[in-house]
Amino acid sequence: MSLTPGEYFLQGNEACVEAALVSGLNFFAGYPITPSTEIAEGLARRLPEVGGAFLQMEDEIACVSAIIGASWGGVKSMTATSGPGLSLMQEAIGYAAMSETPMVIANVMRGGPSTGQPTRASQGDVMATKWGSHGDYQVIAFAPASVQEMFDLTIKAFNYAEKYRVPTFVLSDAEIGHMRGLLNVPSNIKIVNRKEKGVRRTDEAYDVPDDLVPPFPTFGKGNKAAVTGMTHGPDSRIEPEDPKIHQELVSRLNDKITKNRRDINKWDLLCPDSKHMIISYGSASFGAREVAAEDDRIGLLRLKTIWPLPEEPIREAASKAEHILVCEMNMGQLYHDIKRVALEAGCKKIELLPKIGGEPPTPGEVRHKLREMGAI
Amino acid sequence: MEVFDFYRKDRWPHVFCPGCGNGTVMNCFYRAFNELGWNLDNTVFVSGIGCSSRIPLYINADALHTTHGRAVAFASGLKLARPELDIVVFTGDGDLGAIGGNHFINGCRRNIDMDVICINNNIYGMTGGQASITTPHDFQSTTTPYGNREYPFDLAEIAVAAGANYVARWTTRHVHELTKSIKIALEKKGFNLIEVVSQCPTNFGRRNKMGDASIMLEWFKENSVRREKARSAAVDHVDLNLAGQVTIGEFVNRDRECYQERIGVEKHGEKH
Numbered sequence: 320m321s322l323t324p325g326e327y328f329l330q331g332n333e334a335c336v337e338a339a340l341v342s343g344l345n346f347f348a349g350y351p352i353t354p355s356t357e358i359a360e361g362l363a364r365r366l367p368e369v370g371g372a373f374l375q376m377e378d379e380i381a382c383v384s385a386i387i388g389a390s391w392g393g394v395k396s397m398t399a400t401s402g403p404g405l406s407l408m409q410e411a412i413g414y415a416a417m418s419e420t421p422m423v424i425a426n427v428m429r430g431g432p433s434t435g436q437p438t439r440a441s442q443g444d445v446m447a448t449k450w451g452s453h454g455d456y457q458v459i460a461f462a463p464a465s466v467q468e469m470f471d472l473t474i475k476a477f478n479y480a481e482k483y484r485v486p487t488f489v490l491s492d493a494e495i496g497h498m499r500g501l502l503n504v505p506s507n508i509k510i511v512n513r514k515e516k517g518v519r520r521t522d523e524a525y526d527v528p529d530d531l532v533p534p535f536p537t538f539g540k541g542n543k544a545a546v547t548g549m550t551h552g553p554d555s556r557i558e559p560e561d562p563k564i565h566q567e568l569v570s571r572l573n574d575k576i577t578k579n580r581r582d583i584n585k586w587d588l589l590c591p592d593s594k595h596m597i598i599s600y601g602s603a604s605f606g607a608r609e610v611a612a613e614d615d616r617i618g619l620l621r622l623k624t625i626w627p628l629p630e631e632p633i634r635e636a637a638s639k640a641e642h643i644l645v646c647e648m649n650m651g652q653l654y655h656d657i658k659r660v661a662l663e664a665g666c667k668k669i670e671l672l673p674k675i676g677g678e679p680p681t682p683g684e685v686r687h688k689l690r691e692m693g694a695i
Numbered sequence: 696m697e698v699f700d701f702y703r704k705d706r707w708p709h710v711f712c713p714g715c716g717n718g719t720v721m722n723c724f725y726r727a728f729n730e731l732g733w734n735l736d737n738t739v740f741v742s743g744i745g746c747s748s749r750i751p752l753y754i755n756a757d758a759l760h761t762t763h764g765r766a767v768a769f770a771s772g773l774k775l776a777r778p779e780l781d782i783v784v785f786t787g788d789g790d791l792g793a794i795g796g797n798h799f800i801n802g803c804r805r806n807i808d809m810d811v812i813c814i815n816n817n818i819y820g821m822t823g824g825q826a827s828i829t830t831p832h833d834f835q836s837t838t839t840p841y842g843n844r845e846y847p848f849d850l851a852e853i854a855v856a857a858g859a860n861y862v863a864r865w866t867t868r869h870v871h872e873l874t875k876s877i878k879i880a881l882e883k884k885g886f887n888l889i890e891v892v893s894q895c896p897t898n899f900g901r902r903n904k905m906g907d908a909s910i911m912l913e914w915f916k917e918n919s920v921r922r923e924k925a926r927s928a929a930v931d932h933v934d935l936n937l938a939g940q941v942t943i944g945e946f947v948n949r950d951r952e953c954y955q956e957r958i959g960v961e962k963h964g965e966k967h
Contacts, residue, residue, distance in 0.1 A: 346776045372775040372960045376768065377801040384765040384798075385772030388741070391759055392776030414762050538757040538773065539780045541736045545703075545752055547760040556706065557752065557760075 324506040336361035338473035345394035348385035354493040355427035358399035379404035383411030393537035399425040413452030419484035427496040439677025440492035457576035460488040460626035462601040466500035478511035494602035584629035593618025599646035637661035714908030716867040716893030727877035743790040747814035764795030767802035803857035816895035824898030860885030862946035866915035
């Protein structure tokens, strides 16, 4: 049974587990990796209670492969990992994008490259999430900044994965995953199930046109679906050598996400018209949130969706701001993309506070950087 | 079911070369499947990458044509999500034994219910004839121009050691035995492997003085030894697979409990 409405005191990773169950998760395949392991452990215990299946695979490539297989059986599926696992998963993530398989990956980020800092937080996988597999494709990624958001955004991840038939990420980190906090489970949680081929639905959740997101031909229902990672036409016939079919397919895979930014992009704003804006996400925003709350000269745009990049609020903030400070727990990953949008919107001074090593930037470090920029 | 109802006629012409053994294996599979009176709507065909992995795309059923080597992993997830569906995996020696080796041995160990048909042509055919993990010692390929310096894997023996419920190896010369084994595997629960040593005259035969399918079939016939008889020879020869002889027959037929029974997901599948 999934959590009943009410207040709970949970760890971030536990909130992710409970959110997955509320969303209707039926299959989880995992491989142990710090700092995400509590998600696998939690689901190994909880899934059998709700009639689902847990499978511990031999590696992370197999994890994503297995959840794709399960998804084609028509159930909601998920895996959880951290950086080194994400590197292995990339092959199957590309397959999921190409075959349009709904699935969720919870990536509890840690310091890289390589084995790096297993127990420390980082945001080093932001670009690997978007660009890690070969070829042109889009994913959806959410960045929670609290236990509550770990719950809320995991549910959103499932809903958007189903709606757009796309691999969707919950990009948290060791801070959020291991933090304990208050979770408020509301009574009216909206759950989206995939639009199945041959099933008529009029729900407004599916207002994406069929030619952008085709209905899902679930296995075992007489659909005779031919699913492939090769270039295929709308009839799923493989056409690896037809330039036009490839162009149409890959354009659509990208368009279905980028043309629906408005629907997918979520963010939080503090002091929206401020001359001095901080743009941040996830646990990198902790310090910035404190600074913005205390100092009304400082605004904060906190991104909850990071892929596709919420260009609209960045443009809006940049059109009014003199200074933009991007706070990230990496050497500058989303910064370059944010800078591109902000420059186009007319902001001249866009700087970066990169914090690596495992701790989020402190309020003192944020203030120091703002002073250095001449913002305060 | 007529043979032409079994295939997706609209997907022809197929990609297989003249003389390829894939057609023989497909035919044997169709016969076994049809004799059992099974329903294509309840069967999903899963494959990886390679010539043999194209087979599911020609069968008139749900098909999951996946990434290189991962077919068993995809099939494992699918089976646990939908235990009521029958899963058949078509794969090749490179797909199953090289890049997918870890998924293969762990699939056998887990004993999740699926039938894996591995068409072993001893070469990477689709990419033009590079040595595979089953290319016999000293044989020629594009990546072993001085002869293969390595020794081949024995996929069937690995499956036995790793815990598969049913393991058999035949060649494309042994169509009756192969058809019978496929029927046994289809009816049997757990992880079942049927390895079919098959001819690739285009990319294996031509470089090894066997450029004709019939010559290769003759070679299979003359060099096949029943496992019971080959057992003592195998102890002394690491290269028992093809370099000297092909060991054929049923390697194991047992009834280990399969994974989905152990975790009890049979029941949850009834929801669908």
